[in-house]
Amino acid sequence: MAGRVAGKVAFITGAGRGQGRSHAVRLAEEGADIIAVDICRDYDTVSYGMSTEADLADTVKAVESLDRRIIATQADVRDAAALNAAVGDGVAQLGHLDIVCANAGVCTVQAWHEVTPAVWQDTLDTNLTGVWNTMVACAPHLIAAGGGSIICTSSTAGIKGLPFLAPYVAAKHGVVGIARTMANELAQHKIRVNTVHPTGVDTPMGTGLGGLNPLIERDQNLGPIFMNTLPVEMVDPRDISNAVLFLASDEAQYVTGLEFTIDAGNTIR
């Protein structure tokens, strides 16, 4: 079939819903087959409900309705062995791997003195170590394919010190560091590594962050940090997926090491 990523295979973490599902659908629309993982389980430390097995099944249905293949597995990005198995199984069934979306993430809102050790650890384990585990599990398959594109999901919080999100900010900044390092180490294999940096996205995570407004009201000086430059409050998952599609496609064959903001101008204020 025609399409901007026709014939490619993409591995996507956190594909049960939100941005991950949107990436799966957008890449499938343009001809890619999908290997999807999601934890499909709640965290004790995260206040909003996480994705479910039914969500992941809906992603499968959405991709299959586009006549693309999808191998979906329930797996936790904190578990390197489980990720390796899921990627290995997907590649065995779909033949090769070309695109990696290290997208899975969690977010909690609290002032610095309210950050518990458990919140810190869960956020770093998922949002930073999970991205690392994903890259390490996938890189050998990309090398075998003769090249590829890794897209790590960071955030405006990977560029700015957003208040009340300290563990999230730490993890998302860390993602930029490992992406830059891997861009250098993997360049010889024609593997490109880039990060995407959304502003607030209209997803269950993005809209589930209760508690931010009361904290901003305590220190109103901090409110403008969250404001976008374009007159939009949030962007849609598909806006991020369109950037992922560009970076995944051969149109971006020489783009690597980029921090790609899809942020309505949030970080230039």
Added chain:
Amino acid sequence: MAGRVAGKVAFITGAARGQGRSHAIRLAQEGADIIAVDLAGQIGSVPYAMSTPDDLAETVKEVEALDRRIVATQADVRDYAAVKAALDDGVAQLGHLDIVSANAGIFSFGTMEELDETHWQDMIDVNLTGVWHAAKAAIPHLRAAGGGSMILTSSTAGLMAIPNTGHYTAAKHGVVGLMRTLALELAPDMIRVNSVHPTSVDTDMIQNSATYELFGADLPVEQRTREVLGSRFQELNALPIPWVEPVDISNAVLWLASDEARYVTGVTLPIDAGSLTK
């Protein structure tokens, strides 16, 4: 017609050849009509042959071969009145304006100690002031259209220093400041402004004896071949390639120009084979 920028009109400076022509063709392939300007002439301080009226005519032919309309005018980006007249005329003929590619640029080199004032001034006038002229002339048209996308051509030298090109580096850094200011000023009108930052691109701007001298000053002239110097250009990049092709920049321009990037503004987008990450 279908296409990722179908029905849009794009203004492109420096459209006679190289990246500018490539942008015109790529945007036309995806459904845009084109307003093209180019000096199509020589600037004394530029050490390689610049584009000609024949080059600009070739761009016209290639866009028309794609069944898109193009209004092409010989104009110097240093001359604001000429840029504005060419753009206003193009918009009058094609109906509206949605995309701006401020691409026209020159290259020359010399250490900061040795560079003469003419080289400095020509560089700033074309590569920085010329970009502002294109943006300034376009703003009322984009506002009238209810929004749009400006893409300013900077360089890896807009985000890092490259010795022997201080004037080029200064101008291209200046483009980033201009882009960020425009992005803030124009956001309320839903006009997005981003910059692209190519590494070496395989065009006449680098494939000439003067630029070969910059990269191969230690070599006898007859050894300064594309192949030999390619390995030196490659040292700038992380990916194992000497240079990128014009279409690689055009694909980034296309993406930024399209509605797929509707909430992307203020980005410095490198198409640099990892040059900035090294």
